[in-house]
Amino acid sequence: MTAVFEAAPFFANVAAASPHVQFVYDLAAGRVVFVNAAYERVLGGRPDQVNDELPGLLQRIHPDDRAYLAHYWRLWQRGRARDEVEIRLQMAGEPDQWFCLTPYYEATAGGGALLGGTLRDTSVLKRYQENADRFNSRKNATLEILSHDLSGAFIMVQQIVQYLGEEVPVPAGSRVPEMLRVLEETSRESVKLIRDFVSLEFLAAAGTDLKRSRVDAGAVLREPLDQLQRAQALLGHRVEYALPAAPVYAALDVNKFTQVLINLVANAVKFTPDGGTVWVSVDAGPDGVRVQVRDEGIGIPADLQPHLFERFTKARRPGLRGEPSTGLGLALCKTIVEWHGGTLSFTSAEGQGSTFTATVPQVR
Template sequence: MPDLADFFQDQAETSTHVQFVYDLTAGSIVYVNAAYEQVFQGTCGLVNAELPDLLQRLHPDDRAYLAHYWARWQQGPPANEVEVRLLQAGQPHQWFCLTPSYQQDAQGRVLLGGTLRDTSVLKRYQENADLFNSRKNATLEILSHDLSGAFIMVQQIAEFLREEVTAPLNSRVPDMLGVLETTSRDSVKMIRELINLEFLTSANTDLKVDRVDVGAVLRVPLDQLQTGQRVLGHAFTYTVPAEPIYANIDVNKFTQVLINLVSNAFKFTPDAGLVAVHIEPGPGVVRIRVVDEGIGIPLAMQPYLFERFTKARRPGLRGETTTGLGLVLCKTIVEWHHGHISVASQEGQGSTFTIEIPRAETVDTTAPVGAVEVLK
């Protein structure tokens, strides 16, 4: 029977991923495979001397994050993978995914092992895909609002002419106006169904959660919305925090939630009114507020807003239709992120929808100093 220890050691030595074992009692790395020299241009025999310089290359936003998990991993078998960035002079930073392992031998010695995979290419692909989706979804929403408004206006004019204009006997004008009304109504319905289908499709895919700076990733669709609404003559502003605030989110799904809430705000806000988005830190959370100066929501409707096919649904100020699914999908996606969504509104004074999601883990200030010593 082959020696399993030799088999796994051979497997580790030929791996293109960095694999290591850290002895907590000795406070040093007792094993690192040959991939260390290829990935980090170091020397295996000098890994402990090189470790402080390597840790200094950690992205400043990732140091407390990794230290927090390192402290947790020392308490028992780890369950979390983490992704961190290493800085490179004059080059894009490198992304690494650390998969940890834990073992305690008969003498009570605790060994922390791990595999470091370079995920830079995958992360940049994902970032570009998220960027494309954010811009695409914001643009679709703006175009749908613009086109819907035009078709609704044509429909209303056709209805007015049918009521106000007396056509000559045997004239085809009433029939033509009827065609205009029907075509405009069907076009608005088709546009909204397209947008709703996009939202439903996004909501029905598996979560792809990444630790991201929420203000940075949501700035992209917010910029797009601001530009589009300015063209349409509507007032839209947003604020993001000066310092990064990190949360674990599915960027594509969360962008759809934000766009949906902004779209709803515009539906019930007169052309002269303002819609604003504020992203801000809260105690242990990231808070996102969508504020409008619209007509508000009747108190009797508010308990039913987040129900499926809610009886609180109503057409927008410009005749926009609703399926009664948008807000329940927003609520579902927010809850998938272990968050909470709420509304505060008064008739004639506008509405504020507030989302709170947990921040990504940060350093536990109650942890013993020695728990994070290796990451200093």
């Protein structure tokens, strides 16, 4: 037999017991008509004074989030806010509090509306995610740099072996040719193993679900760029970067988008002669947030350019120092950028370098 109960009191009790802030706002009256006890514990207010405290609470919204939330509020009033939204509240002398707002809209008789919502404190989760993103950025940049560094050493061994085989006379019956052959094959297999490992790491990360959040693109890309700059300097390569002076927001899966950046910089270094420079810039362009990677390398021949973003493309070429190519990197970069609702394009001329531009929608 189906149980029958009074739904309204039941759900009111559920809301009252929730660890998250639950509230109902009467749009016509311009007042909060319900807020649960979690309001006091989470936001430090008094439920019976919520309407008096509301202006002060709104003043705590992070300045960079206000225009974004004003746009969201306009949608919410018309019942068009469907997605959850992240909010930062400033705390005097403490780190910002992060909240996730789940909206609800219900029209009432007489043309009014009730705006309900759940406000979850996600500060701990957000800081955990930021730390994980920083760790992944360092890991991915380090792997890429190590792969080039180790690959370069093994490639040099191959070159020395080839030189010795051509220039040094070997007595009859000597085992030296066989030893040189083994050394060359081992070096070649080691280079392949290193590059395959880095490629598999990129493929594995690209295959996971997209987890986007609204972030300051310059701030989240600063650390991997700094890591790339310092590490490439140890290898004798120059990487320069410029970030916007003011925050520029985009909805990014930081880990995946960082891998796109690392891959584009690694490709630029791969085809730039020793002593050359790779430039990276992040800015707000007319079409969205732009990340440009420009080099002064050998450029891309015109006949290869139409095939550059194809999987296992015939446009793949070894780097100037013998670095191998799987033909997958740029195709995956393009896919990841498109997952973000953006575009990946390039301009290049043989002998004059290349510029790759990833553009994703800007979030106000």
